Structure formats: C-alpha cells, structure tokens
Amino acid sequence: MSRLAGKVAVVTGAGSGIGRAAAAAFAAEGAKVGLLDRNAAAVEALSVALGEAAYPLPTDVTSEASVAAAFEEVRRRHGRLDVLATYAAVQLVGEDAPADELELAVWERTLAVNLTGVFLCCKHGLRLMLESGAGGSVINCGSPTGETMCGAGFSAYSASKAGVMGLTRTLAADYAKHGIRVNGIVPGTIETPLTAALTSDPAARAALVAGTPLGRLGTPDDLAGVAVFLASDGSRFATGAHFHVDGGISVR
Numbered sequence: 001m002s003r004l005a006g007k008v009a010v011v012t013g014a015g016s017g018i019g020r021a022a023a024a025a026f027a028a029e030g031a032k033v034g035l036l037d038r039n040a041a042a043v044e045a046l047s048v049a050l051g052e053a054a055y056p057l058p059t060d061v062t063s064e065a066s067v068a069a070a071f072e073e074v075r076r077r078h079g080r081l082d083v084l085a086t087y088a089a090v091q092l093v094g095e096d097a098p099a100d101e102l103e104l105a106v107w108e109r110t111l112a113v114n115l116t117g118v119f120l121c122c123k124h125g126l127r128l129m130l131e132s133g134a135g136g137s138v139i140n141c142g143s144p145t146g147e148t149m150c151g152a153g154f155s156a157y158s159a160s161k162a163g164v165m166g167l168t169r170t171l172a173a174d175y176a177k178h179g180i181r182v183n184g185i186v187p188g189t190i191e192t193p194l195t196a197a198l199t200s201d202p203a204a205r206a207a208l209v210a211g212t213p214l215g216r217l218g219t220p221d222d223l224a225g226v227a228v229f230l231a232s233d234g235s236r237f238a239t240g241a242h243f244h245v246d247g248g249i250s251v252r
C-alpha cells in the first residue's frame with residue numbers, strides 16, 4: 001500500500017512503543033519519516049531497519065533549541081512537512097501521585113515532556129507546514145486519563161494529557177483555514193515500556209484486561225492503522241476530533 005506516498009512526516013517518540021509502530025507504518029505506506037526521540041540509539045536503530053524511508057532526529061522535546069534544530073533538519077532535507085505525529089511522553093509511575101503527595105519536580109518534569117513538548121513540536125512543525133502552503137495533518141496523542149477515567153493517582157500525567165487534548169482542539173480551530181487538520185488519538189491500555197510497571201503486575205493486569213470489552217490489552221500495532229488514516233487524505237474532512245482506539249473501555 002502507499003497511502004502516504006510523497007508525504008514528509010515527523011513522528012515524535014519514535015524510539016519506542018506506539019510512536020515506533022506509527023513511524024514504521026508511515027514508512028511502509030510510502031512516507032519519508034523523521035524519527036524524533038531523545039533516545040538517539042533507538043531512532044538510529046529504527047532508521048537502519050526502515051532504510052531510505054527514515055532518518056533519525058535525536059531530540060529532547062523539552063528544549064526549544066533542540067526541537068527547532070530537528071525541524072530545521074527536516075526543512076533542509078525536504079523543504080516542507082505534511083504530517084506531524086506526537087507521541088513522546090513519560091508516565092512517572094511510582095512518583096506521580098495524588099496532589100497532596102505530589103512533588104513539584106515530578107509535576108514539572110511530566111508537564112515539560114508531555115505538554116510543553118507537544119506544544120514545541122507543534123509550534124515548529126506548524127511553521128514548516130505553513131511555509132509549504134500545502135496544508136497538513138497533525139496527530140497528537142491523548143489518553144483516557146485526560147478525559148474521565150483511569151487517572152486516579154496520576155495527577156501530573158492525567159493533567160498533561162487533558163492539556164494535550166485541549167491544545168489539539170485549539171490548534172484545529174486555529175489552523176483549519178490553512179488546510180492543516182489537527183486530530184487526537186486516545187489509546188486504551190497498550191503494552192509498551194510506558195505501561196510495563198502496571199501490566200507486569202498480575203493483579204493489575206487482570207483488572208485492566210477485565211475492564212477492556214475486547215478482552216485483551218492493546219499492542220502498538222493496534223494503534224498504527226488509525227495513525228495512517230489520520231495522516232492520509234482518507235481523513236481529509238476530519239479535524240478537531242479524538243479517535244478512541246481502546247478496546248471499548250470508553251463504553252464499558
């Protein structure tokens with residue numbers, strides 16, 4: 001398939017989990033993909049695996065200078081950007097906590113990566129999309145914890161994801177006139193390093209599976225199809241929406 005043939009994409013958090021699977025799917029669909037992550041070794045290895053379709057962009061999304069340099073590299077290579085998918089995030093399991101117990105440093109670290117990092121990547125990615133004048137698609141990654149459920153004990157993570165989902169709607173409103181669509185993906189519980197501390201505990205895992213109507217936890221590949229759809233022209237009339245890919249937890 002080549003639903004993204006000719007498109008230039010950047011995927012943040014491409015070094016692991018859901019971002020890695022999305023980046024590989026974009027490459028398989030014909031896009032040129034910048035693999036953005038602070039884990040330089042991981043994106044270097046993925047770029048080797050994906051061949052000419054991809055290249056590493058070792059970047060810390062909390063640093064505007066680092067993010068600006070990454071998008072400058074995309075500008076130098078391609079002169080434009082069609083798709084930006086932001087997945088880079090942290091969930092500080094064991095440190096994130098109810099508000100009265102939460103260390104300010106944990107709050108600030110989480111917000112810096114998960115919310116400020118998304119803002120900075122959107123800021124510099126949108127500038128490149130606007131320069132090219134050909135529209136584009138931005139895909140941000142929310143979470144059920146940012147809406148109505150599952151967030152107990154994770155004040156910083158949940159607030160960061162609520163912020164991302166609000167930012168997604170605002171961006172959609174601001175950039176529609178430029179033909180730039182901005183949508184969100186809301187995954188359920190997906191087996192990645194982010195959730196390993198939870199899913200490796202048998203009792204917690206059983207509870208998560210029991211709460212998922214489709215009867216299993218998700219894999220990163222389960223999220224790749226919706227990302228390809230949102231990146232492609234097949235979703236050309238969708239903007240400002242959140243797409244729940246969660247095994248049904250939002251309707252249980």
Ligand SMILES: NC(=O)c1ccc[n+]([C@@H]2O[C@H](COP(=O)([O-])OP(=O)(O)OC[C@H]3O[C@@H](n4cnc5c(N)ncnc54)[C@H](O)[C@@H]3O)[C@@H](O)[C@H]2O)c1
Pocket residue numbers: 012013014015016017018019036037038039042059060061062086087088089090113117141142143144186187188189190191192193194195
């Ligand atoms: N796994 C789930 O169950 C789940 C559920 C809902 C939402 N999400 C969201 O999905 C997205 C991907 O999560 P995942 O489970 O694949 O996580 P993951 O831990 O497997 O991958 C996250 C990636 O982000 C990168 N990263 C972290 N801090 C960074 C920084 N400062 N700069 C650049 N890169 C940085 C990491 O190096 C890593 O490669 C996240 O936004 C997460 O909040 C995940």
